[in-house]
């Protein structure tokens with residue numbers, strides 16, 4: 001099964017991508033993870049990406065495409081994959097199409113996660129993370145039992161630069177502007193499924209499973 005998850009930052013598609021990957025035994029490819037790994041390893045692409053991420057801007061196509069192409073080529077993707085956070089633009093989608101066509105592995109489905117904007121801002125601005133052990137929390141939905149400190153290691157929790165309200169507003173605006181044509185692009189190819197992602201994690205998973213189950217044997 002080869003699927004793409006679309007949706008604004010904070011709609012919960014990353015968590016659902018983890019569950020779908022486990023359920024159908026396919027690889028989860030997240031550009032967020034790929035980028036953070038590149039930034040952490042201070043690769044050339046990583047350093048370039050960081051400049052944009054710190055300002056709440058999207059990382060340029062060439063950087064992201066390079067990272068995704070390498071990942072798709074790895075053996076783990078042979079069984080299929082769920083792409084989380086990529087493509088974000090029509091040029092990226094066209095590039096992805098070329099890569100997949102070259103190996104005769106076209107996409108089966110593109111799922112667009114939809115959540116009201118205010119909910120997204122609330123989810124994102126409440127995130128906190130531990131700079132030492134990378135544990136993540138949410139002030140409202142999953143607070144640390146030790147308040148401002150990490151439950152595991154005691155380090156003071158931080159709010160990532162791109163989770164601050166101003167950066168979130170910028171991210172959502174940029175996302176909406178860039179993604180609207182992408183939704184049209186996949187709708188035109190008859191690959192698009194709209195998904196109401198405002199329910200609980202289990203409700204969303206159930207709906208998602210219904211959309212993807214027909215492709216489970218592919």
Ligand SMILES: [Zn+2]
Pocket residue numbers: 130131132133134135150151152153154155
């Ligand atoms: Zn910690």
